Amino acid sequence: MIDHEKSKAKAIFEAGWKGHCPRCRQGRMFQTWLKIQDRCENCDLDYRFATPDDGPAFFSLCFVAFPLLFFVVWLQVVLELPVPLVFAIAVPLMAIGCLLPLRPVKGWLVASQYLNQAVEAGTKKLWSEMHAREDEAKRDTPDS
């Protein structure tokens, strides 16, 4: 991996983990726990490009819920715990294990979308409008 890709991966990781804007790395990405801001309060980045959709739930399910499910089944098989006790352990473990990663995963997907300039099929017009508006704003400010 070349240095540029390493720094991009690091920027994506940090922006998602901390919930910071992927452009200025100062403003907040999230308005509430999982809702993305409309615009960055610091650099005015328009977040309309951010379309992680079901990505956070999918990755949370694949990388957290399935391993936890195997762990719970392993607990049952090896320790032969009573079924109500398995449920008492499994339900909170699965709920917390699936909910906690949602925000950082969503942040990583949005930061990755921004830094890789990933465009969802059919949104090229939206991107060009957004960039045209940003270019116009840059032309209007004399010191940029």
Ligand SMILES: [Zn+2]
């Ligand atoms: Zn920003």
